[in-house]
Amino acid sequence: MAKRQRYLFVCNNRRADGHPKGSCAASGAEAVHTALKEELGKRGMLKLGVRPCTASCLDVCHLGPTVAVEPDHYFYGRVTVADVPEIVAALERGERVERLVIPDDQFDESR
Numbered sequence: 001m002a003k004r005q006r007y008l009f010v011c012n013n014r015r016a017d018g019h020p021k022g023s024c025a026a027s028g029a030e031a032v033h034t035a036l037k038e039e040l041g042k043r044g045m046l047k048l049g050v051r052p053c054t055a056s057c058l059d060v061c062h063l064g065p066t067v068a069v070e071p072d073h074y075f076y077g078r079v080t081v082a083d084v085p086e087i088v089a090a091l092e093r094g095e096r097v098e099r100l101v102i103p104d105d106q107f108d109e110s111r
């Protein structure tokens, strides 16, 4: 397989029910990963353009479900299945969905 232009790392970490940190999987991340694959496939972007991968915890659990976009190196937070068409359309244009991008000062939950 060819090297893709971008890789989307979708946190699919799941913690036990009731865990204080929660988890992206418990917030719907698995469905987000599936929807990304479907939408990228519909647009013919899977083979060369963008590879959606599942990932373990990206350590921004308080803003999950989270997606890291590489090599651009920005993160989306609180992603839902409804956001996926907009995310993929933006990737196709070489842009990002600013309303979902996690600002640098929000990575640390204690701030």
Ligand code: FES
Pocket: 011, 012, 013, 014, 022, 023, 024, 025, 056, 057, 058, 059, 060, 061, 062, 064, 065, 066
């Ligand atoms: S559980 Fe998804 S970022 Fe930690």
